Amino acid sequence: MSSVTLPKSSDTARIAAPQVRNYPRFLLWLLGVATDGGVWFYTWMFVLTAIFLVGANAWAIQVAEGMIVTHMTDHVSWGLYIANFTFAVGVAAGGVMMVIPAYLYHNKKMHDVVIVGELLAIAAIVMCLMFVTADLGRPDRFWHMIPGLGRFNFPLSMLTWDVVVLNGYLLINLHICGYMLYMRYLGQRPNPRWYVPFVMVSVFWAISIHTVTAFLYCGLGGRPFWNSALLAPRFLASAFVSGPAFIIVTLLILKRMLGERISDEPIRLLVNIVRVTMVVNLIMIVSEVFTEFYTGGSHTASARYLFIGLHGHYGLVPWIWTAMVANVAAAVLFLSPLVFRRTSVLVVACGLAFLAAWIEKGMGLIVPGFVPSTLHEIVEYQPSLLEWKVTASVWAFGLMVYTIGLKAAIGVIAQSPQLPDEGPTHD
């Protein structure tokens, strides 16, 4: 039968009516399942909700009193929000490292858990949109950006491209996850017409979200630190470290909770992917650092500020060296055979890799673009407490979305564990 899951599509008319009405009901049922759990689940969600509320309050204060409550200035006009936005785009794109083996190489075990990566993409994109909104001076004028209502400066402004690719990626992944779960719920074999094209598009789309986000920065001639052709490839390499690292930890937690139903093979494959992307990322960092420091001159002032300090200002030096040490340590751990023998080593390796990418693609990328300023003034930046609150809040919300998504998926899979007609993909 054809799909029943695309209420926005023009094909809706051709689809049997009762089932169209059932999809929203399925989603409600899913939400019910996803919010049922044990004591630990409610504690986890309660803590996340509490953090989210603290940050929501901080954001409301920021909107009411103005962005003076942040520590951003005309010299460093983007800070912690845009840093986290950039990193979260990478996490969203990283999920594709499960999609490629699952659908392009037909890895059956990966296919079973690929939804973990797709749900991570959804949660991360939600975080991206929240971070951008938090950074707006006038969120009340958000509608100015809606095509048709406002004036959408497409295709000139790279920010409009980012709006298109991020929202597109969100919709694609919502569709894929929703459709696959619904089919599983109905006990039907998914119709390839309704997911294969979307999965293929999502592979390229995942690359595009991080490429376009890099283009936001590397297209600015006035900021030599960002104005590097290597920026987009570097973004992708680190995304394919941080995304899989997060997914590996998720799979380990799920394995602990659900037991044997989560196989080791996807984790192994992801570790092998990170072994490559991690090294590629390090090579590109070395290449960039060499070019900056061997050339010298005022174009490299930002890199000097970042790594060794500039004219007595050292604000980011501890950050970037933490990232560098974490990067190298994670690479060593990932490359050693210990990651397969001891789960604790693997978790530490993933944590270090994630932390390193968060600094390197966050504060370590955004802030040096502004220091020194375009007139070579040095104004340093450290986020205010309020900025940290808002940032923690967005992370908490993202984790809530991710948790709910995983619970929903587990709920569906648990209530229809056997799928005889799925045949080859289930052993």
Added chain:
Amino acid sequence: MSDSQRANGSDPSSASNAEPLLPILGQSGSTRRTMMKGAGLTLGLAAFGKAISPLTAIPENVSVAEFLQQHYKELSSDDKKTILARLEAEAKENYGAEVSISDHRPIPGVKFGYAINLSKCNGNGKCVEACHTENNHDRTTQESYIRVLEMDKGSMDLETANTTYTHTVPQDDKFYMPVQCQQCDNPPCVTVCPVEATWKEEDGIVVVDYNWCIGCRYCEAACPYHARRFNWEAPTVPTDDINPNQSYLSNRIRPQGVVEKCHYCLHRTREGRLPACLEACPTGARVFGDLNDPESEIVWILKNKRVFVLKEDLGTQPSFFYFFDS
């Protein structure tokens, strides 16, 4: 997963038969759990409402008319009349000042250019002050569209420049270079704006619609000359200090959370007067005029002096020039 859930979920049709009003609450089978969920949801929503309660300040600051206002280029002359009257009333209400806000349009055929004689400029900073008062800048931050760089003689390296000097000027081993918006012919700030809130007008001036800007500050990141400023909070200007001669695209008091920049004092220059920074300059270093007028002083300078522009390699094509006497 609890047994009750499994029993309930195992038959998809049962959910549609029962058709609970709110399946989130109704399906778990346990009234206690349902009640707990309901209480949690209510509590959560109440806490969320309390958390975002500072937002209730917005309706006081943003009227419905302002919220719905269209982009400057889509406004009819009637729309503009209403908006200007509203802005004047807001200035009266929020700042206690009687101001007159006009909408100055470019003079046909004119293209403005600015040049600074670096041999004459001695870094006294009168232009910075004049800009500050003329354009109703925030008094607490001493904001201005102009920065004066104190440079080492024998070098054009901006990295050795100083903008925060407080000693007497001029120093023997220094020269002085004021920098403000270069009104580029190829402005990166305009390209990057996601909502077209900033654009280049026919007379070469790059303007901002302060009522359309969403405050993303991408233009601030894109500008190679540090020419743009953000209103991190609502500007404070004492009533008596407010310059009442204002224009929509120039020196009217800016709202909180939007970007602003030098507009060549278009409320003066489009009336045939000179920019405030030029009038304030005691050294005569500043030359302003029409690049399309072959008889203008600025054209004479471009023809007869060795002129340079800042960061020419970036291809921004400034309408702002620097030269030396000899």
